[in-house]
Amino acid sequence: MTHHLNLIAISKFTVPHADIVLIIVDNSDLQTRTACSRVNKEWAGLLRGRIFGPHLTVTADQFSKLLATISDLPLVFNNVLQYTKGLTVIDNDGALNTEDMIALCTPHAIEAFSRTLSLELNGPMTFTSFTSFTKFVFFFPALDTLSISNVRWKENSSTMHTDIPILHSHHRGYKSICMCLDLSRMQINTVLLWLLASNTIVDVRVLKIDLTFMLENDHLLRTTSFNNLRTLQLSNINPLLNVTNDMLISVLRDQIKSTLEYLTLTIFAYNKSHLERLPWWMICTIITDQKEYSGLKQLEIVVLDIENPYFWYGVERFLQRKLAPFVIKDMLSIKFHDSF
Structure with a gap:
């Protein structure tokens, strides 16, 4: 419906129409919201916060273009810095070249997201290595919530490095971060070890995991907080395996x-x-x-x-x-x- 709107005609209404405009953009994609902001100066001022925040959801392709634009347009840089508190990057077709995305994370672009508190990566998304993945997370220094769904890296477990710290908090000591995890058994193990090695208190809110992982890694899970767990999804429950019942009940x-x-x-x-x-x-x-x-x-x-x-x-x-x-x-x- 938004593709057929006469935006110029709406902009000439003499009656107050701010609420109508906000309803339109709140139910539109990023491209439509951006187009609305270009109708006139009044709309640009009204919609700036709606386009870039408080929670910005973009496709992987849109995010790459945004990173490139930040370096060229001071206004975009300022808008992201001021309004974007949460960022969701979605790559439904799995076409994202993560190394290209990382290359676009220049110091200037990183500064633009220095006040972003939450990051959600919703794949399929494949990083060339676990080190590459941690570098990307490193670009968001203020994170207090990290959500990872259908994200992969190519290194096998024996060559993964967990010595790259998550960005340090402005305060000394531990940094606390809420986690939403939808990864393989080994990946969750690696991510938790990495965060714990970085003096990070992990508070898991969403856990999607193979049932058999839970007991084998009890020593690790004891150091991770599940006190605020909101969503638990247990997979690989096989009634034909003798260990399933005891494991399921225990978990x-x-x-x-x-x-x-x-x-x-x-x-x-x-x-x-x-x-x-x-x-x-x-x-x-x-x-x-x-x-x-x-x-x-x-x-x-x-x-x-x-x-x-x-x-x-x-x-x-x-x-x-x-x-x-x-x-x-x-x-x-x-x-x-x-x-x-």
Whole structure:
């Protein structure tokens, strides 16, 4: 709809229209918002903060162009510095050349983002090395929130370096950072070690992780705060593995916090008999403890690889019976997917 708007005509309205303009740009993409800001000086002043902040969401291509523009246009530099408190970079097609992006992070561009408090990298996004990834994070000195989703680096674990510190806080001592992690088991291990080696207190808010990682790295996780965990997504739950039940119960007991709002369990199961192997009564008991789960808003069960879609209805009814307290409260969501 925004592509067909007559912006010049709107700009000539004699009645107050600031609210209308803000509604338009708040529901538009970056390109449309930028076009609106060029209608006249009044709109430019009105929209500057809406375009560059407080949370700027851009595609990888747009971010690269923004970095290049910052070096050429003082006004863009000043707007980013003043208004951008949060930055989200999305690369849905995986076409981003991260080395090109890093090359554009000149000292001038880094200064423009020196007041940015949160950074979200939403891939698929591949850095040439873990060192390259840490250099990029290093460009944001004021970070207190770092979100990493579907980000990769090419070095194997034996050659990863964790000696590049996250940018130091203006205060001496520890720096605290909130984390949203959606990485592989080894990647989470590496990132946490890197942050801890940098005197950084890690407060994890979102954790999407292979179930088998949790117990094997208990020594590391004990040094990481999960007290404010909001979202927990456990994958690789396989009822056919004998260790699954004990591991799942142990993780749920350790990680079900009063702050937890969203819990997702992703389970491999070819039919209902596989699902019956899981300790549903114990699972339900743990997460319905009133003292602990008071903040929970949704329990999501994702079932992978059911051998015949005609079985979905029977599986859904089975899960609804086993997790009846969540059905009553309209908190249970059941989904079926293939694992490939």
